[in-house]
Amino acid sequence: MTDISKYKNVSLSKDTYVKAEALSNQLIAVKISKSQVITLGVNLLDYLVRNNLIGQQPHQVSFQKLKQIEDRK
Numbered sequence: 001m002t003d004i005s006k007y008k009n010v011s012l013s014k015d016t017y018v019k020a021e022a023l024s025n026q027l028i029a030v031k032i033s034k035s036q037v038i039t040l041g042v043n044l045l046d047y048l049v050r051n052n053l054i055g056q057q058p059h060q061v062s063f064q065k066l067k068q069i070e071d072r073k
Helices: 014-026 034-050 063-072
Strands: none
Touching (some): 014 034
8 A cells, every 4th residue: 555645646647658658668678657747747847947047948958057067076
């Protein structure tokens, strides 16, 4: 049984569900769950926002800032 103190449900559009299903097979060498796909996406967006790589308009990603972060590695 799911521990309701740790998890919440979300509803997805059918289109998003299909995309999550496709990504679950493509992201890494093994299939991951749709829940893990969503977690990866949210974590990626969180990282981009916290590092000021995207702002009010999510489509305005600063590729220069992404390059600077990559160059620091």
